[in-house]
Amino acid sequence: MKILFIHQNFPGQFKHLAPALAKAGHEVVALTLRVKKPGDWQGVKVLPYAVQRKQGQGAHPWVLDFDTKVIRGEACFNAACRLRAQGFSPDIIVAHPGWGESMFLRDVWPEARIGLYYELYHISSDEHLGFDPEFQAKVGQAEHLRIRLKNLNNRVHFPVGDLGISPTEFQAGTFPPEFREKISVIHDGIDTDHVVANEGARFTLPDGSVVTRDDEVITFVNRNLEPYRGYHIFMRALPQLLKERPNAKVLIVGGDDVSYGARPPKGQTWKQIFIDEVRGRIPTPNWSRVHFLGRIPYDQFVTLLQVSRVHVYLTYPFVLSWSLFEAMSAQAAIVASNTAPLHEAIRHGETGRLVDFFDGDALVAEVCALLQDAEARAALGRAARAHVVANYDLKSICLPKQLEWIERLYQTQAGTVGD
Template sequence: MVHQNFPGQFRQLAPHLESRGHELVAICSHQRPVALKGRLFRYSEPEKLSGVPLGSQLWHDGQQRAFAVARLAQSLAADGWKPDRILGHSGWGETLGLSSVWPDVPQILWPELWVRPEHGGYGVDPLKPSISLESQLEQLGRNAMTRAALADASAWVMPTEHQANSLPLEFRDRRLHVIHEGIDTQLAKPNPSVSFALRGITIDRSVPTITLVNRNLERLRGFDVFMRSLPKVFTQHPQVRVLIVGDNEAGYGGEAGPLPLRQRMLKELEGQLDLDRIHFLGRIPHPQLMAVLQASWVHVYLSFPFILGWSLIEAMACGCCIVGSEGAPVSEVIRDGVEGVLIPINAPDRLADQVLKLLADPVRRQSLGRSARQRALLYDQRLTLNQLSEMLNA
């Protein structure tokens, strides 16, 4: 298994394969502890170039990663070790040299996304300008590296139809398998009696609670729209509290600015928000995240077209009543009025209205939450891991 941020997409698959008696060897470039029974090899992060376009930087990094991983593979081969399968993420160029070491070993890759302008918000975000030549060249560099990696692969895996449909037609054939990584619906499940303290807040289901969860608080995931909806919500609902999980970095959208979006939004909405009822929790451990979702009355998940976050499926599995954004990727897992309520992403007033309606309607909240839970069971890792195992053994 090759992934610079191992386990990454293999978080569930690696222990599943080990539990079935497979010998795993993993290669990564970080120094964090990893729970793995097998051997773990690490290589150094690439040296950065200065004064070059990002597209060129990506290829430079990819070549360095490919050389480092190939040398580790060569040392394994010299010791007489040979894998039956190579599993890797194609996004960083790490697998590009492995066919030189083991030309007859099948490679199964996780491309994740064929990057297009809309995935960065271009053409769909009215506040973004037309895509620049530099951004186009960056995407060209990423996709060219993916194309080179797939040329050596016998199969590739995408977690959703939306992400699979981002691939050019030449890669949408029998080699493509749409299989989600899966979530643990025995951990992510409803818990009406949830109660715990987090950063000085007692969290349970007695207080009307709105939740938002993202890796980073960014416009690509609708954080600004969410914040602009809150003044109306607070005015009309004096008891509601808001729990926000996520880091304060630029995120997938790569937004530039003198201040992070969180600070910009607090400045824009100064005097309009009850800050005593907004709790920014940052990034929290997974068990605490599950408790936050279990305490939620209404969960908001907005996104421009991009990858589907695991947190949405986990929120559904927890029985959350969800207000999401229309279109990809959310509409692939939520049907409007069935598993949740869908609205246009750039509509803070409509978001506020829908949240207020649901806060006042426990019967509908419970109905939507039950349906969301049932849909999430289709993504249970006990199902998806079996599908992945069958694909790997084919």
């Protein structure tokens, strides 16, 4: 088969599937904004393209999001046309539609079967839209309309995709029935052979000191440190947590940018805003035990999880992070927010402990209880890993299901361009 992948940050969620298809002997090509020059990655021919058009001036704020997606869709359409002119005609196209790139691909290759990675449908109910009143306080009727319009991209893609894939039941369940019936729930997969417990793990901190399993290490990981992932809740819990656990070291991973949700005031970062909020309540000796690591290479990240005694994971009702499952695979004891996405991964008291997202006192209590109870930590860690191995293992479960999905997509009759 000839298979084309589309992802603005390739490989993204396709980092296992694309090379597996190439290894199986298929001709695999990827179009992406990530690179500047053509290259080969694990047997995948990676081709760059660029966005030329700038976002329009004077557009209504509610449609700015869709405007950026149409711009990217046009750029990808032009790149696809160039590929077609060179004689490339894919049997299958697999795309992440979240940034709009795949919007016009059926116009280029009407006979191709198109599979889409359905990550999230934006819900405008108060339960989702007003989840965190501190940052979503002005939820009037107009805000509901704006969020509804964010789904224009999803709606435009509905006639484009023949089949869909989504990593969790929660994420798939956000889509309306006419989307949901096309979607197979298959996680991207966790390499549980690589992410394992390691009693001999040693993690070097920026100051040159080393932490091991003998140290009382608490970990918190986000792609970027922001409210959507509970960074503000965790930071506000730090003064009490550091006071109650005088030997604990807190290791925080994440960038200064924004992945989801509102941006901070101009010239500021959420990271520094909440450091400034709590710093005055944390004595300097205690603050010296808090280490901001920024973004770290993957192998260092795995080692970080291996030295963690308690891993904290908080999120709005939103997509689940790979880092949660990787922490579980490394047998970390998890304290997580009792929000809907977590219910597939964490069974309270069995594979982790759940606390109300906003209850900092409960968060501190659960973390401290686990730090004091090695037997409970070990039991939770074993059960967490067993759950990941049984449900999210890359080699035995997820990748085979993804390859089956590809075969099913190939057997599907290609759709037609929607009006």
